[in-house]
Structure formats: structure tokens, C-alpha cells
Amino acid sequence: MQVTQTSSQGLKQEFKVVLPAADLAAKLGAQLAEVQAKAQIKGFRPGKAPIGHLKKLYGKSIMGEVLQEAVNEANRKIVEDNGLRIAVEPKLDFPGGQDEVERALAAEGDFAFTVTFETLPKFEVGALDDIALERPVAEVGDDDVDAALKNLADRVQEFEPRAEGSKAEKGDKLTIDFTGRLDGVPFEGGTGGDIDIVLGSGTFIPGFEEQLEGAGVGDQRLVKVKFPDDYSAAHLAGKDAEFDVTVKGVAAPKAMEIGEDLAKKYGFENFEAMKTAVKGNLEADFHKVSRDRLKRALLDALDGRYSFELPETLVEQEFNNIWQQHEAEARRSGQPLAEEGKTEEETRAEFRKIAERRVRLGLVLAEIGQNAGVKVEDKDLTEALVERARMFPGQEKQVWDFYRNNEQALAQLRAPIYEERVVDHISKLIKITDKPVTKDELFKEEDEA
Structure with missing residues (x-):
């Protein structure tokens, strides 16, 4: 195998690979020998079918597997030898065209291809202890509990x-x-x-x-x-x-009195137990909003600290996801693709900036998490999978099997959990000051964001 780097432009690294015909023929011969030992071909004793006959029957399909394995092996070697950190799957190109591929499949010629790797950028995370953020916090009051109880009462009115x-x-x-x-x-x-x-x-x-x-x-x-x-x-x-x-x-x-009868309707032992549970749920809601506000502030702070080249393919994929969601919403609401006061081109440019921000922050969080050894525990993934399955009553087993048998889908489920774990890690390194606010201030700014 001959490997030559032909281009290095930013995050894109291109290599030319030549697999000599002799090497391919040797691999084909070894595979055919294995087939010969097991083959039972009509007209020949078991294991005695001539190699030439087997080559006519199976040579092309076996060589297809040989070439695929050779390409995979070449790519692995290039990554290892050059210390590449790959952003997306490598892109292959066959400059010799279909004729050269057919000759290689027949073990009659060299097999040459170019492979382009888009790599992850290299950047230093640096210290984070100089980041100082405010976390808005609001207390759950008696009025909040009373309002929630009334809402529950209205549901069973x-x-x-x-x-x-x-x-x-x-x-x-x-x-x-x-x-x-x-x-x-x-x-x-x-x-x-x-x-x-x-x-x-x-x-x-x-x-x-x-x-x-x-x-x-x-x-x-x-x-x-x-x-x-x-x-x-x-x-x-x-x-x-x-x-x-x-x-x-x-x-x-x-x-209906908001008291013991209401508690019984919801399966509580008594009204005090119901009030305690309602207050606990409200406190959890308040805490989540407070955490989300802190997380957004943290992401803003991180976004302002780093500037580096982004993998074009990752940005394009993220932009396409955002734009497809925007198109679907525009169709649903009957609104134009261009946002108010902007042309469609300006709207696209704005969404591309959002895509770039998401990719940049994703890479920063991944780097911080990797450096800190952050991991997603199996129990966390299982809990997330159970929660997802519950969203489809009657189809829980199908959902469970789908994720367990689909590594890409499972990775999509793992990604937000990993992000939260990294945010938890960063929160221990930076300075956070709680800022008391009212409930309306907490949730109003949440709605605006």
C-alpha cells in the first residue's frame, strides 16, 4: 500500500492511496483458498474444486469485500499514522473511474483512490475559573402553591x-x-x-x-x-x-373545597401530603428554569471566549437541520421563509450563524468533557431510554428495541446527557452568585429567551 498526502488545507487533509494489483491478488488468493476448503461444488469432491473455477464463480464478490477491507484498513492507518481527529466520515474519490474499479475487481490492475478527511480543530480550552455568572433564583411562595392547587382542582371540576x-x-x-x-x-x-x-x-x-x-x-x-x-x-x-x-x-x-376531598381525588393520603408534593414539584420547576438560565449564560460566555475554524460539513449538517425545521414551521403556519424585516437570504445567513455557534459550543464542551474525563453512566442512559419509551404508550418495547439496536439513535440520546454532565463539571470551576428574583422575573425572562 502506497500512501501520499496530496493536500492540506485548513481542516481538510487529502491523501492518495494505491493498492498494488499483486497485493490484491494475494488477498484474493487467500480468500479463495478458504472458500475451497469449505466449498461443495456440484461435480467436484468437497474441498477439491479448482481455484480457477471458484474465481469465476465468486472472484468478483470476494474481491469486492477485499477492496472494502483494504480501503478501511488504509483509512485506519492514515488516521493513526497522522494523529488525525476525524470530524465526519472520510470522503472517497476514484479518479480512475469505473474501468479502473472493474480491473481491480478482476485483480488485473492497481486500485487507486483519494480520501479526504475533515478533521476537528485544535484549540486550547484554558482555565475557566475567571468566569463569573449570576444565577437567578426565586422562592416558591404560598400563593404559588395555592394557584397550583386551584389549577389541579379545575382539572377535576x-x-x-x-x-x-x-x-x-x-x-x-x-x-x-x-x-x-x-x-x-x-x-x-x-x-x-x-x-x-x-x-x-x-x-x-x-x-x-x-x-x-x-x-x-x-x-x-x-x-x-x-x-x-x-x-x-x-x-x-x-x-x-x-x-x-x-x-x-x-x-x-x-x-369543591380545596382540601381533603381534592387530595383523595389525586390519591394522596391527606391534604398536607398533597401540598408538600405540589410545593416540591414547583420547587423542581423553579430550579430547572434557574438552571436553564445559568446554562444559557454559561454558553454565551464560552461562545465569546473561543474562535477557531469549524468543520464545514458539521456546520452544513447543523444548518440543514435548523432550516428544515424552519421550513416545516413556515408551512404549518403559512408564513414566508424570510423573517419579518429580512430577506430569505438574510434569514439564511442568520440561521447559519446559529449553526456555527452550536457547532463551536459543541466542540468546546466536548473538549472540556474529554479533558475532564466526563462520562455518561449506563444508568443515566437507561433512565433516558425509559423516559423516551414512556412517551409512546403501548409501543414501549418497540421504542426500547429501536434504540438498543440503533447505535446512531442511542448516540443522539446520549448527547444531551453528556452536555448536561459537562455543564455540571464547568459549574464547579466557575464563580456563581445567586441573584434573588421574583417568580414573574424568572419566568418572564425564560419566555423571552
């Missing part, structure tokens, strides 16, 4: 029919039939029967529920609304519509 002749009030549950029209023509998805709606819940289109207040059983009302501009169905977004509504039932909410 029971209703009882109002007296005959009563009119619907905000908070009542109505059972309705409706038929919707656009410009006088019924539209797909605009018809419903025996639909329950709680007035004031905001479940229906803005303005729909308010126009049913004061209605009684048997009443028919013409409800006029406008679909929101960002409505999920693009053909309805921003359109004016009319609905013929028939009220078939009016029920008032039954009084």
Missing part, C-alpha cells in the same frame, strides 16, 4: 345541570353543536356536535366563548369571530368566520 330556564354564566360548562362558515361556505373542521366548552377557559377562538354567555338550553346563536393571524391551520389564519351554535346543555360548577 365537576358540573351539575342548571335549573330549567337558567342562563349560562362565566365558568359554566355548555354542551353545543356548531357549524362554521367562511364567506358563507362551511369549511373543513368547522363542524362539531355535543362539544363541551367551559366559558372563560380560553379553549376556543378568542371571542367565541364570550358570545355564549347568557345563553340557555335550546338557544341558537350566531357567533362571529376572527381566527388569530398565527392560527395553526394556515388556511384559516386571520380569516373572519361565522358559527351557527345550538346550546344543548348548561351546567354550573359544583362547589
Whole structure:
């Protein structure tokens, strides 16, 4: 095997490899000898079929395997001899074309190819102890717990029919039939029967529920609304519509004390146990938001510290993922690809910067994690896999088997866990100061981000 480096440009390293015909023929001969010892060919005694006959039968397929193994071996040797850290799978090119490949398959000529490796950049992480960040923290108050308990109570709210002749009030549950029209023509998805709606819940289109207040059983009302501009169905977004509504039932909410009865409905031993659990869940939610805010601040700080050449293929792959998601969202919402106030080209350029940031931060975190010996434990991966399987009720085994038998999918599951472990490691090295904030401040900035 002859290996010659033909190009070195930035992160791309190109090599020319020549596999002599004699070496290939020797490998083919060795493979055919193994086949001869086991082959049972009609007309020949077991193990006695001539090599020439076996070559006619199997030579091309065996040589295909020989060439593939030779290419893999050459690539491994190039990586090891040159200390390359590969970013993506190497790219092969066969300058001799199909004729040369056919000659090599017949063991009648040398096999030459070029291989291009795109490597990972080399950079120094350096010390991180000069990074100082604030972590916003908010305390869970009694009002927060009360609001959460009320929300839980609303979920199991029971209703009882109002007296005959009563009119619907905000908070009542109505059972309705409706038929919707656009410009006088019924539209797909605009018809419903025996639909329950709680007035004031905001479940229906803005303005729909308010126009049913004061209605009684048997009443028919013409409800006029406008679909929101960002409505999920693009053909309805921003359109004016009319609905013929028939009220078939009016029920008032039954009084329910937020106490022991509510706790029993949710399977708690008593109300105090329920309050403790609710507060614990809220504290976990607050902690997660606080951690996410700190993580974003940390990533911003890291992004500003490093500047190095990025593997073009990784950036292109990340950009394509982002852009495909953007295209899918644009189709769903009926919005143009260009963001407001920008051309499509400017939008693409902005998304490419996002892709570059993600790749850069991914490489930085990977380098820090590797230097620190950060690893994802089997139990962490198993927990993540169990959680993923739970997202598909009734298909848990299929999901489990898919990930266990698909290394690439398993790697995608491992990646975010690894990232969190690296962030935990960095958090121990930098200076973090807790900054008390209100709940609204904590979650408002979370929404804006």
C-alpha cells in the first residue's frame, strides 16, 4: 500500500492511496483458498474444486469485500499514522473511474483512490475559573402553591345541570353543536356536535366563548369571530368566520373545597401530603428554569471566549437541520421563509450563524468533557431510554428495541446527557452568585429567551 498526502488545507487533509494489483491478488488468493476448503461444488469432491473455477464463480464478490477491507484498513492507518481527529466520515474519490474499479475487481490492475478527511480543530480550552455568572433564583411562595392547587382542582371540576330556564354564566360548562362558515361556505373542521366548552377557559377562538354567555338550553346563536393571524391551520389564519351554535346543555360548577376531598381525588393520603408534593414539584420547576438560565449564560460566555475554524460539513449538517425545521414551521403556519424585516437570504445567513455557534459550543464542551474525563453512566442512559419509551404508550418495547439496536439513535440520546454532565463539571470551576428574583422575573425572562 502506497500512501501520499496530496493536500492540506485548513481542516481538510487529502491523501492518495494505491493498492498494488499483486497485493490484491494475494488477498484474493487467500480468500479463495478458504472458500475451497469449505466449498461443495456440484461435480467436484468437497474441498477439491479448482481455484480457477471458484474465481469465476465468486472472484468478483470476494474481491469486492477485499477492496472494502483494504480501503478501511488504509483509512485506519492514515488516521493513526497522522494523529488525525476525524470530524465526519472520510470522503472517497476514484479518479480512475469505473474501468479502473472493474480491473481491480478482476485483480488485473492497481486500485487507486483519494480520501479526504475533515478533521476537528485544535484549540486550547484554558482555565475557566475567571468566569463569573449570576444565577437567578426565586422562592416558591404560598400563593404559588395555592394557584397550583386551584389549577389541579379545575382539572377535576365537576358540573351539575342548571335549573330549567337558567342562563349560562362565566365558568359554566355548555354542551353545543356548531357549524362554521367562511364567506358563507362551511369549511373543513368547522363542524362539531355535543362539544363541551367551559366559558372563560380560553379553549376556543378568542371571542367565541364570550358570545355564549347568557345563553340557555335550546338557544341558537350566531357567533362571529376572527381566527388569530398565527392560527395553526394556515388556511384559516386571520380569516373572519361565522358559527351557527345550538346550546344543548348548561351546567354550573359544583362547589369543591380545596382540601381533603381534592387530595383523595389525586390519591394522596391527606391534604398536607398533597401540598408538600405540589410545593416540591414547583420547587423542581423553579430550579430547572434557574438552571436553564445559568446554562444559557454559561454558553454565551464560552461562545465569546473561543474562535477557531469549524468543520464545514458539521456546520452544513447543523444548518440543514435548523432550516428544515424552519421550513416545516413556515408551512404549518403559512408564513414566508424570510423573517419579518429580512430577506430569505438574510434569514439564511442568520440561521447559519446559529449553526456555527452550536457547532463551536459543541466542540468546546466536548473538549472540556474529554479533558475532564466526563462520562455518561449506563444508568443515566437507561433512565433516558425509559423516559423516551414512556412517551409512546403501548409501543414501549418497540421504542426500547429501536434504540438498543440503533447505535446512531442511542448516540443522539446520549448527547444531551453528556452536555448536561459537562455543564455540571464547568459549574464547579466557575464563580456563581445567586441573584434573588421574583417568580414573574424568572419566568418572564425564560419566555423571552
